[in-house]
Amino acid sequence: MTSRPPVLLPVSPEPPARPDKPEEACGVFGIYAPGQDVATLTYFGLYALQHRGQESAGIATFDQGAVHLHKHMGLVSQVFDEALLKGLVGQFAVGHTRYSTTGSSHLENAQPSVANTRLGQLALAHNGNIVNAGDLRGELLEAGHQLLSTADTELIALAMAEAVDGGRGWIDGAIAAFKRCEGAFSLVIGTPTGLIGARDPHGIRPLVLGVLGPEPDTCDGPAHYVLASETCALDIIGAHYLRDVQPGELVWITEAGLTSVQWDNRAERKLCVFEMIYFSRPDSVVNEETLYSYRLRLGQQLAREAPADVELVMAVPDSGVPAAIGFAQEARLPYAEGLIKNRYVGRTFIQPTQSMREAGIRMKLNPLKDVLHGKSIVIVDDSIVRGTTSRKIVRALRDAGAIAVHMRISSPPVTHPCFFGIDTDNQDQLIAANLSVAEIEAQLGVDSLAYLSWEGMLASTHQDPESFCSACFTGNYPVEIPEPFKRAKLKFEITPAAV
Structure with a gap:
């Protein structure tokens, strides 16, 4: 008589213990480099920022106005492979690696967040937290927007889309959205015509600007610019650090070059000191020295x-x-x-028992x-x-x-x-x-x-x-x-x- 395999009943996994360290919200990355493999460069940039978030990762590339997006739960190396990256063609890209704060850990909250506008799609990656998210959510729902996630990132993207659909251009639309947000936000935003990098008026979360290729003072022709949460993401792809994006500043990167706009003149730097103590990688540079x-x-x-x-x-x-x-x-x-x-222990789907x-x-x-x-x-x-x-x-x-x-x-x-x-x-x-x-x-x-x-x-x-x-x-x-x-x-x- 042949024995039948035992029937395995589903068992609810015990929730993992809360971490005994503060957890960072996420890492953002953006690159404007026509002629380069921007998806793979973004992959390596996110790989360098993996310490800032291990729950989900995503990349959006812009190819002559068309957006190619892939995002999923997991580490950067689990979400992407060579075949996927080859399909993400384009001249510039936005990337994100996430640890959830506002919005739970589910695929719909993974970033970049994409929104439709009269000028084409935008893709937004966010590091920080909007403290007036409840009010902003109510305003957007009242205006008829459908929300697909519980993350505050989508609220910024929809607020920007609403401003653009109201007749503003990309820069003015972004500024209008920023002025509706209170709290911390370092953003990289892809549009059909270029990249935006921006920080809140206090610069609570970091954002740096670099250039890919030769040293900045020897660069011939249009520069290939990079935006990232930390300088370690510039180092991994051979980019050179130029400067920090300043609190209350917006940088606009297109084929014409880089434009800076001080969108909030009340800016007062209040960088999170825990970035200095713990969050940022020790090889990242702040104030001209490594942490x-x-x-x-x-x-x-x-x-x-x-x-x-x-x-x-x-x-x-x-x-x-x-x-x-x-x-x-x-x-x-x-x-x-x-x-x-054990440096090979990441987040595992198999949780130890309480006794373990x-x-x-x-x-x-x-x-x-x-x-x-x-x-x-x-x-x-x-x-x-x-x-x-x-x-x-x-x-x-x-x-x-x-x-x-x-x-x-x-x-x-x-x-x-x-x-x-x-x-x-x-x-x-x-x-x-x-x-x-x-x-x-x-x-x-x-x-x-x-x-x-x-x-x-x-x-x-x-x-x-x-x-x-x-x-x-x-x-x-x-x-x-x-x-x-x-x-x-x-x-x-x-x-x-x-x-």
Whole structure:
């Protein structure tokens, strides 16, 4: 008698644990390069920006006014292959890699967002978060627009399409849409005649401008321009950094060259300081230096503010490494790798069970027992949000034989949620919003815990401290947050815990 295979009943997967780090909203990329393989160049640009979002990716190319679009859920390397890229022909392109903030993680919210206008289609890629999205959504619905997603990106695209259909050109239509938006937005927009790059009046999220090919001062003929969230996306395709797109600026790139328009004269730079501390890649350049150099200074300042009597310094890889090296240099202590990260672990569709999660975090980080055994150590990380991962790391270090574990954090306590494109928990889930440093120390099980001061963090930038948004540490938001949106994350009024 032949046995029949067992019937497998569907089992609802257990939801993955919330990440213990802030998650970036996304990365944007645009390139104007007639005669070049713009789809493949955009693919590599997005590949360099993969750290900014791992949920979906998309590319739209413009070929003599016709738009070719492909987007899907997954990593850049999973969404595209050579055959797909060959089908995305055109003279310029817009690309996006996404981590969801406004709008859930579904295909309809993947970008670029495409809208029809009387002048042809536009494709818009957005990094940031619109805080008046509720009001704007209501206005667009009342005007008869059909919304296909829950993301605020579609709202910007439709607002621009509405302005263009009302008789404005591409630049005036874009500016009209921007003036209806409050919050953070760095945008790359493709139109049938050219590319637009723009930032909100505070420049909360980054956007850089580069040129592909020869050095800018030796370029003959029309330049091939590139727009990207970070300079690392320019480096990967051999483009040269020109400058940042300024807060409240719009750049218009066509066959005639580049035109700059200051669309909002109230511009006041408030770059997200977490871009400096954590989000942007350490090889990206801000203010004419790599962020590795800044993070090294954070560690040095941290060692001056909160020294530790230990035998060695180690980092939580990879984001804590530059600060840990700086701490070791300033403290004149040896630096060692005490945790090895599996760099091939991305987002998996197979989730570990709760018991597996409780057993530890060995899937991503594994301690080196012979380095740690019998040692007193200080472990340096860039931030603590919920504290769950930090607690597991400390337990793993002690299990590996560390006799004393001290923790130093190269940023202040995160006490307030972000409304501008960073996915942080509600305030009641932020460990530093609810517990003092001494209480966090006890909960993590460390021998001592210290954070970098807010003043030390900003002084280490070597820039004007007023030019950064640090609301996640202070609660001082550069843009007024509508009350319903604010109440959704701010569950109660608190003052930041004393360091």
